[in-house]
Amino acid sequence: MRETDESPAIGATITVTPIGWVHNGRADPGNSDHWGAVPSTILVEPRFGEGCLTGLADFSHVEVVFFFDRLAEREHYRLPLRPRGRADLPEVGVFADRGPRRPNRIGCTVCEVVSVRGRELRVRGLDAVDGTPVLDVKPVLRQFLPGRVRQPEWVDRLMAEYFGG
Numbered sequence: 001m002r003e004t005d006e007s008p009a010i011g012a013t014i015t016v017t018p019i020g021w022v023h024n025g026r027a028d029p030g031n032s033d034h035w036g037a038v039p040s041t042i043l044v045e046p047r048f049g050e051g052c053l054t055g056l057a058d059f060s061h062v063e064v065v066f067f068f069d070r071l072a073e074r075e076h077y078r079l080p081l082r083p084r085g086r087a088d089l090p091e092v093g094v095f096a097d098r099g100p101r102r103p104n105r106i107g108c109t110v111c112e113v114v115s116v117r118g119r120e121l122r123v124r125g126l127d128a129v130d131g132t133p134v135l136d137v138k139p140v141l142r143q144f145l146p147g148r149v150r151q152p153e154w155v156d157r158l159m160a161e162y163f164g165g
Helices: 154-158
Strands: 020-023 039-044 061-067 106-117 120-124 133-139
Touching: 039 133, 061 120
Parallel strands: none
Antiparallel strands: 020 039, 020 133, 039 120, 061 106, 061 133, 106 120
8 A cells, every 4th residue: 555645535524423412510621620420421322222232331431422513623734732731741643642623623532331221321420511412322342451551651640630639
């Protein structure tokens, strides 16, 4: 395969339709810390039927894929930026940061399953505000998780309050 700076898919449009919506009472996308104890309900669209979440309660965690619909994409991604604009953190490229102002504004978070009832999935630790469109929900399987994760030390400083509190 030949490497080029241009892909035949440049300008292609991909359409996705939310499978459901987040409900949790947190409305401010700028309030971006202390997500760990936040309970959220994902209400799945009726088109999937009352049995669409059957079997999910047997899993401890799910991965929720969602759309950051409240914040615009950055104007460009060429220059590295400091995560959250913090001077104590190094500049990193867009793909070394998990912030919401990213290409396609897709977020994904592994959350604890609290309960499942019909089309309602209750989770804890989902870092998405009330009304966020959910694109997919997948059970977390050990076989997909890495045995060891390496990350730079600055990430611990960045994430110190993100899920805590």
